[in-house]
Amino acid sequence: MTQVWDGQQRRIELQEVGMRDGLQSEAQFVATEDKIALLNALSQCGLTRIEVTAFVSATAIPALKDAEIVMNEITRQPGVIYSALVPNLKGAQRAVAARANELNMVLSATESHNLSNLRMTQAQSFSALTAAGAYAKDAGVALNVSLSCAFGCPMEGEVDADTVMDWCRRIMDTPGVTGISLCDTTGMAYPGQVHALTRAFLAQWPASVLTLHFHNTRGMGLANILAAIDAGAYRFDTSLGGIGGCPYAPGASGNVCSEEVVHALQLMGYDCGVDLAALLTVARYLPDLIGHEVPSQLVKAGQRLDLHPLPAGFEEIKARALSR
């Protein structure tokens, strides 16, 4: 028996990643002013962390080619941390120049995924991380590292926990690194595995800044979050509308959906600090902007106590029943 089902106003920190991990895989370009408007609206929802964009090559990810403009022109709310994904030292320098509050670098737990996703070997990525860490430390900017495929690789399959923990150790030992995200890049994580790995990680690094990043590809996103909370985690990445690509599972859901996670956790008594109605309003702008429906079920169904009218003819049905 656990207390995970009763939040007791415990604080959960959510980082909104839809504007980066979500939009980066959308075919339809979202206009720069629409991105800025979305980000400004998200800043008003009580979120404390927003991943704004990625400072990558415009050829590699054309959807985010406007990174500088977006990062420079959003209206920043006091207390909100605006982060950006960076692939290397050059990206880190661009992000800092655009006043990102935090950098996020990616490294995969498998060589196949690292090469496919980043076009570098793991050794090259690690070397880029070392350089970015030194730079971030000098610049006085926080640097988080997202370890992709921490719960499995879509090409290599199972990734054993020892391999993941070895990468965690190398990352945590890198000067300049201030936090780490264990990423379920393609929705392979399951709750038993999440609980075990989160416990193992926090036993090793109890004072670390740990984030969990799940995709809902196989419907286990929320259950994975609860397993991680039960193991001691309290920081998660979520994505507005549940957008976010998974090139290896076309048609499947993307990242865990921000408004669904907030809805579930706040009902359970956790404090996400988020104005759910406001967040849901922002999510409902997405389908028009990206040109298709979003995975979010809350966008379709509404909150649990959004009531529905009695069906047509109810009074007649009732009168007929009572006359029997």
Place this chain on the structure above:
Amino acid sequence: MTQVWDGQQRRIELQEVGMRDGLQSEAQFVATEDKIALLNALSQCGLTRIEVTAFVSATAIPALKDAEIVMNEITRQPGVIYSALVPNLKGAQRAVAARANELNMVLSATESHNLSNLRMTQAQSFSALTAAGAYAKDAGVALNVSLSCAFGCPMEGEVDADTVMDWCRRIMDTPGVTGISLCDTTGMAYPGQVHALTRAFLAQWPASVLTLHFHNTRGMGLANILAAIDAGAYRFDTSLGGIGGCPYAPGASGNVCSEEVVHALQLMGYDCGVDLAALLTVARYLPDLIGHEVPSQLVKAGQRLDLHPLPAGFEEIKARALSR
């Protein structure tokens, strides 16, 4: 800290309800021979309980107007319980005549939903239940009662736990009733609530046959199942492909998806007794038969260790990386 994350081969009983709760709300009529073929295939998947159809008026639910033929012509597997939904005594008699192994009657925890869904008052439904209970007892057939809106009503909103427990008491005290299902009819249940209500129910009726029935309307289905397991439940309704209507949330997911639940629970070390690959094969027939995609994400994404090929040009990417 809980042990719910580690199944340790504990047994979970799933009742497949897709052929009834799923198909009943489909616009496209599934041919009788296709229904029989699906049910025969499901009987080979290791499921121990299958809700086959509903013995209701053909006018009310035309999708299931072939109840007698289907129930009579399926090939029954030894050890599988074939149940049928019945709205009243007449339905119970029809189901028994067609050799249903178990009857399932429905009653709502709110008057608005009972009238809307069953066109009877709760008092009339309860009176029908009493008659069906006496009949089932005489006939030596099991009778389960599904209490709709046990976690909230889409028209009346919150249904307090005392009201639900009062209905449970009346149902459990009815002669002939052999089991009860607490039904989250429109996906309003959340894990904290599920855990609390399941605990309260099992504290009162520890030896009862309790089933939980969840919809995934707001993305909480699997989390609700885990909350119920943690509170002591081990029987759940699930639906092939995740089909199943929710007229109050158009476009939203239906019942919790059988293959997703089996996938998650078996990964966690629970024993559902189900051949997941076979079940997934059957689920993949559904879109053609019902004329649209199913909510199941597993149908789209495959199992977590269904691997994907290296991307095109991988060797070139690798060679280029290594040459740097």
